[in-house]
Amino acid sequence: MWVGYGLYLDLLEPLRRPDQLRSDGSLTEERQRCREALELACQGLTVALVSSGDSGIYGMAGLALEQWMALAPGDRPGFTVHPGVSALQLAAARAGAPLMHDFCTISLSDRLTPWGVIERRLEAAAAGDFVVALYNPRSRGRDWQLARAQELLLAGRPASTPVVLARQLGRQEEAVSLHSLGGLPVEQVDMLTLVLVGNSSSRVEGGRMVTPRGYPGAELS
Amino acid sequence: MWVGYGLYLDLLEPLRRPDQLRSDGSLTEERQRCREALELACQGLTVALVSSGDSGIYGMAGLALEQWMALAPGDRPGFTVHPGVSALQLAAARAGAPLMHDFCTISLSDRLTPWGVIERRLEAAAAGDFVVALYNPRSRGRDWQLARAQELLLAGRPASTPVVLARQLGRQEEAVSLHSLGGLPVEQVDMLTLVLVGNSSSRVEGGRMVTPRGYPGAELS
The missing domain is CATH 3.30.950.10 (Tetrapyrrole methylase, C-terminal domain)
Known part of the structure; x- marks a missing residue:
């Protein structure tokens, strides 16, 4: 499952496999996109939260991780950050x-x-x-x-x-x-x-x- | 033509095409590797100077660029830096x-x-x-x-x-x-x-x- 700003997902569209779904968000609603990604992951899906640049530098990784930390320890899904080019x-x-x-x-x-x-x-x-x-x-x-x-x-x-x-x-x-x-x-x-x-x-x-x-x-x- | 520390070139070996040559250097001889890469480029070859991490962050890009700048303007080959993950x-x-x-x-x-x-x-x-x-x-x-x-x-x-x-x-x-x-x-x-x-x-x-x-x-x- 791909979650991200629609324009970024469009850029990656050629790489998407038929079994991978996508959920387009709008540019400003970052908090909501992170919440959606986490909720889907909690339901057992493998979710990629897509961000531009390096999500680890002033990016979405922190917002998502702060929400992940707010979950009860037993409810937290796996969480991996993949660096990019800032x-x-x-x-x-x-x-x-x-x-x-x-x-x-x-x-x-x-x-x-x-x-x-x-x-x-x-x-x-x-x-x-x-x-x-x-x-x-x-x-x-x-x-x-x-x-x-x-x-x-x-x-x-x-x-x-x-x-x-x-x-x-x-x-x-x-x-x-x-x-x-x-x-x-x-x-x-x-x-x-x-x-x-x-x-x-x-x-x-x-x-x-x-x-x-x-x-x-x-x-x- | 690939120029780099042998261990790094080994890691990339599966990606090398048959028409691409490689020149292995030792870890410490950075200055000499840059010089070799530049000399080959001056002879008209397309040369990749391979570095670990991001060559643009405390990496080989600067040493190579300083040598490039020391050439007479008319002798300088094309020069492009490709960022990586530091x-x-x-x-x-x-x-x-x-x-x-x-x-x-x-x-x-x-x-x-x-x-x-x-x-x-x-x-x-x-x-x-x-x-x-x-x-x-x-x-x-x-x-x-x-x-x-x-x-x-x-x-x-x-x-x-x-x-x-x-x-x-x-x-x-x-x-x-x-x-x-x-x-x-x-x-x-x-x-x-x-x-x-x-x-x-x-x-x-x-x-x-x-x-x-x-x-x-x-x-x-």
């Missing part, structure tokens, strides 16, 4: 090799996280000189957070630091472009964009971005 | 769903990075309450760094914070276990282990670890 990784691959040194991911959505916590993480990312992937960077209702993130990161790395904007990754409309942190075109960023900010030693050459494995100050072999 | 992701999947909130990766190897930079990142990770994945946590020659990392992270989160130790991921000998940050069995950790430390709201239930999507202080929908 937007961070495809953005990195398209741009070159920006994740060769320590990195962090920060979601700029303050729907479930207080903005103060997000600011503290941006400050920590700047202080630690991490390569930073910004998920949920900007939407209609959240239009100032990205500029604030840019400001906080600029406190810890040069304005020339390379930044990747990766939009609609893995789809036909995919667009990947390179910018600088100081010249980031904030207005071009929307909910379908992943923003990847280099660390202080990241550089661009021949249209590709790399973060060297060696960090200044270490003896290179 | 140890971080498989460890997370095996443990449950610990990466539902902001996380960072830190390599504890000070071979190419000064230890001062690594300490600064551990402090930043503690200050930002990131879920933390520690790569290269401990080896024969580097036996004190993990205990120091534990100490720095304990400054920012409770001793009861769950920690995953994931060893030999994806192989027959795979072993995944749950511990607390305060009670981390440092001596059990080696080069084949990935250490995944929860944030202050991560919890364990039914043998699985989850980091809730909602962060304390936010209004939950």
Whole structure:
């Protein structure tokens, strides 16, 4: 039994066997999809809850697992997470090799996280000189957070630091472009964009971005 | 043409077509493998440089790209990175769903990075309450760094914070276990282990670890 957002199930349709049923949900009703998947599994079906990217990174795995944990121990069905490729990784691959040194991911959505916590993480990312992937960077209702993130990161790395904007990754409309942190075109960023900010030693050459494995100050072999 | 560490090429052997050649390298000679792959590509061959995990995360992609960048612009062959599943992701999947909130990766190897930079990142990770994945946590020659990392992270989160130790991921000998940050069995950790430390709201239930999507202080929908 397949449970998932209809558009994702459509993409997988060629792989579906005749004995596998599908249940299409709508994009926003994540909680309900997890509940449906769990209820069917409790009835003895083998259920695949289908998610985009890596369900284990800001994905559906956690919501489903929280519901699974809320069941009485004896009622819990088997539960396995299968990793995938997250937007961070495809953005990195398209741009070159920006994740060769320590990195962090920060979601700029303050729907479930207080903005103060997000600011503290941006400050920590700047202080630690991490390569930073910004998920949920900007939407209609959240239009100032990205500029604030840019400001906080600029406190810890040069304005020339390379930044990747990766939009609609893995789809036909995919667009990947390179910018600088100081010249980031904030207005071009929307909910379908992943923003990847280099660390202080990241550089661009021949249209590709790399973060060297060696960090200044270490003896290179 | 396949270029890679012999053991990895052996694993893929069933997929190799008769017209695809292979060149086996040894584990340590990464620089030479990249050079060989590039030289063959410059001669017009289609070359796959095979790496374990995600070559884009602390992997071979960066070393190869740095060599590619060093070529004269007119001499550079096409260069595409294909993402994979990094140890971080498989460890997370095996443990449950610990990466539902902001996380960072830190390599504890000070071979190419000064230890001062690594300490600064551990402090930043503690200050930002990131879920933390520690790569290269401990080896024969580097036996004190993990205990120091534990100490720095304990400054920012409770001793009861769950920690995953994931060893030999994806192989027959795979072993995944749950511990607390305060009670981390440092001596059990080696080069084949990935250490995944929860944030202050991560919890364990039914043998699985989850980091809730909602962060304390936010209004939950």
